[in-house]
Amino acid sequence: MSLTEVNVTINGKSYSEWVEPRMLLSDFIRESCGLTGTHVGCEHGVCGACTVSLDGSAVRSCLIFAVQADNREIKTVEGLASSGEMTTLQKNFVECHGLQCGFCTAGILMSITDFLEKNPQPSVKEIKETLSGHLCRCTGYDGIVKAVEKTVQDNNKEVLQRS
Amino acid sequence: MKPAKFDYYRPKDVSEALSLLESSGFDGKIIAGGQSLVPIMNMRLATPECLIDINGLHDLNFIDSDDHTLKIGTMTRQSTVETSELVKKKCGLVTEAVAHIGHLQTRNRGTIGGSIVHADPSAELPLVLMALNGTLHISSEEETRSVNAEDFFLTFLTTDMMPNEMLTEIHLPIWKGRVGSSFQEVARRHGDFALVAAACQLELDAHDRISDIRLALGGVEAIPLLIEDAKELLAGEKVTDQAVQKIAELVAKSVEPESDLHASAAYRTQLAKVLTTRVLYQAYERAKG
Ligand SMILES: Cc1cc2nc3c(=O)[nH]c(=O)nc-3n(C[C@@H](O)[C@H](O)[C@H](O)COP(=O)(O)OP(=O)(O)OC[C@H]3O[C@@H](n4cnc5c(N)ncnc54)[C@H](O)[C@@H]3O)c2cc1C
Numbered sequence: 001m002s003l004t005e006v007n008v009t010i011n012g013k014s015y016s017e018w019v020e021p022r023m024l025l026s027d028f029i030r031e032s033c034g035l036t037g038t039h040v041g042c043e044h045g046v047c048g049a050c051t052v053s054l055d056g057s058a059v060r061s062c063l064i065f066a067v068q069a070d071n072r073e074i075k076t077v078e079g080l081a082s083s084g085e086m087t088t089l090q091k092n093f094v095e096c097h098g099l100q101c102g103f104c105t106a107g108i109l110m111s112i113t114d115f116l117e118k119n120p121q122p123s124v125k126e127i128k129e130t131l132s133g134h135l136c137r138c139t140g141y142d143g144i145v146k147a148v149e150k151t152v153q154d155n156n157k158e159v160l161q162r163s
Numbered sequence: 164m165k166p167a168k169f170d171y172y173r174p175k176d177v178s179e180a181l182s183l184l185e186s187s188g189f190d191g192k193i194i195a196g197g198q199s200l201v202p203i204m205n206m207r208l209a210t211p212e213c214l215i216d217i218n219g220l221h222d223l224n225f226i227d228s229d230d231h232t233l234k235i236g237t238m239t240r241q242s243t244v245e246t247s248e249l250v251k252k253k254c255g256l257v258t259e260a261v262a263h264i265g266h267l268q269t270r271n272r273g274t275i276g277g278s279i280v281h282a283d284p285s286a287e288l289p290l291v292l293m294a295l296n297g298t299l300h301i302s303s304e305e306e307t308r309s310v311n312a313e314d315f316f317l318t319f320l321t322t323d324m325m326p327n328e329m330l331t332e333i334h335l336p337i338w339k340g341r342v343g344s345s346f347q348e349v350a351r352r353h354g355d356f357a358l359v360a361a362a363c364q365l366e367l368d369a370h371d372r373i374s375d376i377r378l379a380l381g382g383v384e385a386i387p388l389l390i391e392d393a394k395e396l397l398a399g400e401k402v403t404d405q406a407v408q409k410i411a412e413l414v415a416k417s418v419e420p421e422s423d424l425h426a427s428a429a430y431r432t433q434l435a436k437v438l439t440t441r442v443l444y445q446a447y448e449r450a451k452g
Pocket of ligand 1: 281285331354
């Protein structure tokens with residue numbers, strides 16, 4: 001099979017590579033673009049470790065072919081912090097010990113970033129439902145849930161201060 | 164790199180997609196959201212030689228309605244349907260069901276049509292389609308036809324569609340009057356496929372008696388199971404404990420689920436009974452308003 005050219009923007013930077021159509025976006029991001037913050041786990045869409053943002057929506061990068069991302073915009077965990085400053089969500093993961101071993105963290109951060117943008121005032125049930133899209137084998141998700149809850153509170157405070 | 168090699172095509176419109184399907188014969192497959200197809204390709208359970216990517220067919224990404232029918236294009240993402248006010252207003256059963264499909268990240272990508280064509284017996288959308296007897300619009304290069312849900316699902320992962328055909332739209336009837344619906348499922352974890360799911364929509368007359376009802380169950384047979392006798396048993400009745408019990412017994416007798424890793428047949432039968440009573444009560448309360 002001939003190679004196909006893929007042009008994408010990842011975290012604001014353009015990448016252009018020739019790939020086989022069967023190359024998964026997750027492999028493209030890690031191997032062709034060298035962005036290894038995105039992790040690969042089950043490769044059938046269950047574990048959530050490879051979650052990235054595609055045109056603003058969280059998706060499994062192991063269930064998309066790189067050719068399908070041609071001319072699209074991607075954000076990975078490396079693109080969350082701006083000018084060296086972590087997002088509130090990232091800081092709270094550190095503070096509440098939501099990181100744990102760190103393998104699934106990148107995907108969780110990408111999912112929750114999208115989730116909180118669409119639903120800024122989630123209930124704990126909704127937070128847990130969203131986290132059910134990620135398999136973490138460390139513990140009972142307690143620190144992760146706390147980190148998300150704290151982020152909601154911090155965001156609320158920030159909105160209050162601004163108004 | 165896990166999937167086997169394939170040729171990749173990105174048609175610009177429906178007619179180009181149909182001609183690619185026609186020329187690739189049994190070796191070609193449509194890819195929509197890829198949330199079912201890519202996992203099985205990654206496991207090499209499927210090795211299509213040619214993938215026809217319909218993500219660029221924006222004409223098939225729409226939600227629309229007239230007085231009688233809600234129309235959804237096959238490429239509409241599940242997350243778009245989930246948050247659509249029009250769908251909620253015209254056909255709340257769909258809104259309720261879609262929230263149970265997988266997770267935020269899979270709904271962002273998965274499509275309405277892909278779920279229906281995939282026809283998993285535990286999937287939410289095929290069940291809702293059966294519960295409401297929606298209509299599937301299917302095209303090939305030679306013809307365009309429509310099929311009712313009751314005739315569409317054949318067995319596990321198999322529908323009345325040929326390899327050269329493509330689903331373009333689904334149409335759902337809009338019920339008017341005092342209508343209530345309910346969707347309930349039991350899964351091992353939120354977002355997992357249902358062990359058993361139940362969907363019900365009913366209409367009441369001015370005296371709170373049932374004038375029309377559709378009740379269907381998922382996860383108990385190879386295709387979504389329509390409980391046809393529900394209408395006969397309940398028409399003209401109120402939803403009383405007695406009436407509900409009668410239907411629940413009927414359901415327990417008529418389902419023949421299989422045992423698997425996740426649940427025994429006996430447990431599935433019990434769930435079918437319990438979920439039937441829950442959707443009946445809830446749909447009734449909602450119809451009463
Ligand atoms: C972790 C995870 C959990 C999930 N949980 C659930 C769940 O709880 N409930 C549930 O219902 N689903 C679930 N799914 C599957 C769901 O996400 C898929 O979106 C859906 O089953 C298929 O839709 P798709 O658009 O992704 O289709 P694809 O995967 O692209 O296609 C599926 C099949 O349909 C065919 N096809 C697609 N569109 C058309 C068309 N227009 N015409 C003809 N053929 C077509 C394809 O060729 C393929 O055979 C889950 C998936 C994952 C990864």
